[in-house]
Amino acid sequence: MSSPRRADAVRNRALALEAATALLSEPGATLTVEAIAARSGLGAGTVVRAFGGKDALIDAAVAALLAPVVARAGELAASKAPGEALRAFLAELMDFQAAHHGLSAGLDGLDLPGTTARRADLEAAVGDLIARAQRDGELRDDLPVGALTVLIGRTAFAVARDGSPELSAAYLTVLFAGLSPVHGR
Template sequence: MSASPAGRPMRADAARNRARVLEAAEAVFAENGTSASTEDVARRAGVGIATVFRHFPTKEALIEAVFAGLMRRFADEADALCAAEDPAEAFFSFLTRIVDVSATKNAYTEALTAAGVDVDDVLAEGRQELPRALGALLDRAQRAGAVRADIGVPELIVLIVGTSRAAERATPEIQSRVLEVVFDGLRR
């Protein structure tokens, strides 16, 4: 059960409303960017604006929660892929997914940074979980002989960040081709 800002357990209806607001915010921000209004989020969630602000006192707090949730889901997705039958397919499909959503991830980072929010604080949990999960995927792919043994998580993260930044400025065809080149460099 979620906790309220005061630390008390949240009522079931309040927890449902909070989840609806987060889901709506993610959809609205994906469609219209982080400059979309909280009124649009409330309308999409089917709640009043006061409900949005009860759970997220500022728009930045809402963006923080959406971004932190996205990063948690990435770690969960990587963990789930560790059980996939084909370690190589799991590894490369996860890297593709990260690059595919890079523009959204970077937009959250830029919006929070512009608002004076320390993004490292927002992502503290995800910055531990995602590398751990990514490391597990990498290890499986290396043990299967699909990825070079001299690549570690730090190099992989730098590669993902660079590729993600470049992908924002590329057409889908170029992005796909760049990923092919990067993946060829990672393979044994």
């Protein structure tokens, strides 16, 4: 008798996670247990039980959204020259941030260990791309990787919130001109 219940629990968890992830990708969508339940076709109590609480559900959904972004940094690092990989990744990251800019506001005050871990992975991936570009002589090396990671990340996020592809492209042009070794000295 426990097998069907276990299969239902697994299915319910997958449906709730899929619904939460879809809502996170919709501009202006409200991420509540009720909205997730309506999207998934489950009851609100079932949604909460599937994860043990709203925070755990949101954490799983946000971490699932960030995981492929982090993986993409590794793919680009393995397939492109360091400076090209960094520029391509930042452009893709800004597109992702523009599509999900409302996400951060809804996460304040929640207990999100999985999301915190994926954000740390993302920061480490950007730091690695920066360090590789510095070692390759494509970025000035007189600024510490950690400072550049924070500066680039926060500025890119602010520009991405505008949602303008032209502004994002201009930001990357100015950023890489300012970080070129020629301008650094």
